[in-house]
Amino acid sequence: MCHNKINILQEDLYIINMKKDLGVLPAVFPMPVLMVGTYGENDTVDVMNVAWGGICGEDKIALNLAPDRKTLANIRERKAFTVALADEDHIKEADFFGIATGNKMPDKFARTGFHAEKSKNVDAPIISEFSLTMECELLEVREMYGDFRVVGKIVNVIADENILNSAGKVDPSKLKAVMFDQYNMEYYATGGKVAKAWNAGAGLMKE
Amino acid sequence: MCHNKINILQEDLYIINMKKDLGVLPAVFPMPVLMVGTYGENDTVDVMNVAWGGICGEDKIALNLAPDRKTLANIRERKAFTVALADEDHIKEADFFGIATGNKMPDKFARTGFHAEKSKNVDAPIISEFSLTMECELLEVREMYGDFRVVGKIVNVIADENILNSAGKVDPSKLKAVMFDQYNMEYYATGGKVAKAWNAGAGLMKE
Numbered sequence: 489m490c491h492n493k494i495n496i497l498q499e500d501l502y503i504i505n506m507k508k509d510l511g512v513l514p515a516v517f518p519m520p521v522l523m524v525g526t527y528g529e530n531d532t533v534d535v536m537n538v539a540w541g542g543i544c545g546e547d548k549i550a551l552n553l554a555p556d557r558k559t560l561a562n563i564r565e566r567k568a569f570t571v572a573l574a575d576e577d578h579i580k581e582a583d584f585f586g587i588a589t590g591n592k593m594p595d596k597f598a599r600t601g602f603h604a605e606k607s608k609n610v611d612a613p614i615i616s617e618f619s620l621t622m623e624c625e626l627l628e629v630r631e632m633y634g635d636f637r638v639v640g641k642i643v644n645v646i647a648d649e650n651i652l653n654s655a656g657k658v659d660p661s662k663l664k665a666v667m668f669d670q671y672n673m674e675y676y677a678t679g680g681k682v683a684k685a686w687n688a689g690a691g692l693m694k695e
Numbered sequence: 696m697c698h699n700k701i702n703i704l705q706e707d708l709y710i711i712n713m714k715k716d717l718g719v720l721p722a723v724f725p726m727p728v729l730m731v732g733t734y735g736e737n738d739t740v741d742v743m744n745v746a747w748g749g750i751c752g753e754d755k756i757a758l759n760l761a762p763d764r765k766t767l768a769n770i771r772e773r774k775a776f777t778v779a780l781a782d783e784d785h786i787k788e789a790d791f792f793g794i795a796t797g798n799k800m801p802d803k804f805a806r807t808g809f810h811a812e813k814s815k816n817v818d819a820p821i822i823s824e825f826s827l828t829m830e831c832e833l834l835e836v837r838e839m840y841g842d843f844r845v846v847g848k849i850v851n852v853i854a855d856e857n858i859l860n861s862a863g864k865v866d867p868s869k870l871k872a873v874m875f876d877q878y879n880m881e882y883y884a885t886g887g888k889v890a891k892a893w894n895a896g897a898g899l900m901k902e
Contacts, residue, residue, distance in 0.1 A: 516748075517865070540751055573723070583897075643719065645719070665724045682883060689788060
């Protein structure tokens, strides 16, 4: 008969999931699907799909662009750009803006049938069909390990009234922004509300 | 009788949503909820919640940190950090990591009851409870408009096997990563799959 006694401390009882090395991957999720709007020669509108970018200050946004991008040339020339957020209703055009290049397809924007008007604040186009757009002045372009990092100062945000909540703030459930899954090269929708920030974990402050 | 004829060209028939200026806002959505893991003095584990960061190259990640952050001091000392993704099942702890500071609460990590072990690849902790972690070597810390931008080289990604699909890639529906809504200071879940990238917009290439 076996009378071995097994002592397990409470704090050691947690589920151990088997972990696996996946190697080197740009594994952040979610990534945004940023629609970067610029003017080229003769005020031609260009829009590019950028997932490698995001907020880097209360009024700043950074984009990481390959050296040959038409958008990079346009930003250097005009010192401005806009950043809209791709949404479910315009996923076809948003994806197309990531496939086609303004370098080889001068009618890139026109093909979508989308509409644009010039920002009142910066020398860049606002795409009418997108419901939220940041208007940005160029702060700096800096080479970084072969690519270029563009930093813009957000001087205004313009949004469709129908994506705002009763407090006048953007409601993600109305915005319906999509996100990029770089593991499988797919787009995902915004899900439901999970918790309030600076609130869900407040209990641990007191323990 | 009225016989006025109204001509409307097909291309002019699109819905015009009323747009409204919202002023200066860090309006990117979604933002990730990055769990930045570092070692402090005596190998004390610290974890910080960072929304202003993301991928800036195939093997690079950038974080934007305020000058007084414990995490920033730790990264400067150890030249390494890890970045895990917050998920629905650990939203309480993830939020707490954004409320508490390691500067004033030395037992910050211990309070959660979470477990950590040292990365095999870099001088930083891997938090057992998070299902995906990027192990990063410090490439540079640079002051930028009063804050600090930290760039890390991703040398490996380690993930729980139960978040992988049959192809061995991360499945966002199993990862259940959360995202930050800075409009209303809330967390949202990952929604459903919307479309395949470089595919949804392919039809426009031929038109």
